[in-house]
Amino acid sequence: MLKTKPGFLLRRLGDESMVIAIGAASDQFNGMIRLNDTGAFYWEMLTQGATPDQLVAATLDKFDGVDEAAARQDVLEFLDSVGFALDDDTANH
Amino acid sequence: MAKPGGRLCRRWPLGEGKPPVFCIRIAGLPIGLNNRYAYVRHLCRDYLTPEKPLFVVRASDEDLRREARASAGRPRPALCESICLYRRLCYRLPAYDAFLMHAAVISMDGAAYVFCAPSGTGKTTHIGLWQQQFGSRAQVINGDKPVFRFIDGVLYACGTPWNGKERLGCNTQCPVAAVCFLEQGPENQIRPLAPQEVTRRIFHQILLPPFQPTFDRFWKLLDRMLQTVPFYLLQCNREPEAALLAYHTMRRSKTC
Numbered sequence: 607m608l609k610t611k612p613g614f615l616l617r618r619l620g621d622e623s624m625v626i627a628i629g630a631a632s633d634q635f636n637g638m639i640r641l642n643d644t645g646a647f648y649w650e651m652l653t654q655g656a657t658p659d660q661l662v663a664a665t666l667d668k669f670d671g672v673d674e675a676a677a678r679q680d681v682l683e684f685l686d687s688v689g690f691a692l693d694d695d696t697a698n699h
Numbered sequence: 700m701a702k703p704g705g706r707l708c709r710r711w712p713l714g715e716g717k718p719p720v721f722c723i724r725i726a727g728l729p730i731g732l733n734n735r736y737a738y739v740r741h742l743c744r745d746y747l748t749p750e751k752p753l754f755v756v757r758a759s760d761e762d763l764r765r766e767a768r769a770s771a772g773r774p775r776p777a778l779c780e781s782i783c784l785y786r787r788l789c790y791r792l793p794a795y796d797a798f799l800m801h802a803a804v805i806s807m808d809g810a811a812y813v814f815c816a817p818s819g820t821g822k823t824t825h826i827g828l829w830q831q832q833f834g835s836r837a838q839v840i841n842g843d844k845p846v847f848r849f850i851d852g853v854l855y856a857c858g859t860p861w862n863g864k865e866r867l868g869c870n871t872q873c874p875v876a877a878v879c880f881l882e883q884g885p886e887n888q889i890r891p892l893a894p895q896e897v898t899r900r901i902f903h904q905i906l907l908p909p910f911q912p913t914f915d916r917f918w919k920l921l922d923r924m925l926q927t928v929p930f931y932l933l934q935c936n937r938e939p940e941a942a943l944l945a946y947h948t949m950r951r952s953k954t955c
Contacts, residue, residue, distance in 0.1 A: 615911070617918055620894035620925055629909035638902050 607695055609655040614691040616649045625649065625691060639688060648684050652692060658685065720755055724748040726797050726848040726857035726872060731755030732784050738777035739784055743860040745870050754791055758783035785861045790908045793916035797848035801904040804840040804856040805829050811840055811856040811873035812949050815904045816881035823865060825881055828942035842867030854928055877929040877949040884934030887941045889948045892930040
């Protein structure tokens, strides 16, 4: 399961969503990541903890006319872009 | 600037009574500084106040070590302490509707004009052009690290003792007319910035409080500034016209 690391916060400024690191987390990351609405949606789920499968399922649920392969691709690309801000407690199989 | 050295690097002897605290007034806020070196008290000489402080900050041993590691060249403990004290002070400001922003601020006829740019882009040069063009009508509030504070719904730019190596600034507060990002360019051009364009630029000029409740307060102030203050982008060369263009455009937008 993937979960957002402490100190990495999703915030809105005007119309934009972004992830910012504060405190100890800012030693690791000193910038901001702009997210679109879908990215913000994934991030909110990840603050509680979610697996990639759960993110894909939520995507299919939320958006009409998206096929699973495309949803999976989007999810994996997103996770790649914010990977450094996530903790992964998935056991190695 | 008088570099810290000799007398001003004097350390207060350990174990001799209470460590000293002096009080300064910034942005209308009395704040106590608990210092080990005399330098910072000298730096703050135009801001001293006999008032009782709202809170007191001090630089921890770890703060000083980190700052020394971050600074290039030979270690200068007294200077490091002054930087650490300001940072600690600024982390507390959002509770009072105030925050730090890296900028050069110049006032004209009761309005403050704020210039933001990465270090070395030419903020100091640009406000120098204002001084050239407008003489004593233009007054630098702070050339490097001003504090901004919302007072009765109006955003003020405030002088502080930490105003850059050229020591440009004075102890005054002035309502902000507009904020302008500077870029060097061959021709002088100015245009308003859309909100998304502001966000990506402003991020590098602000200090994020490390403690989440304070950070949340700070974020609200930042959002409020973006909603209430006009933002511009000025591409400029070092010609005097750059100052005239900036002034005449930014003053037309002011709501104060």
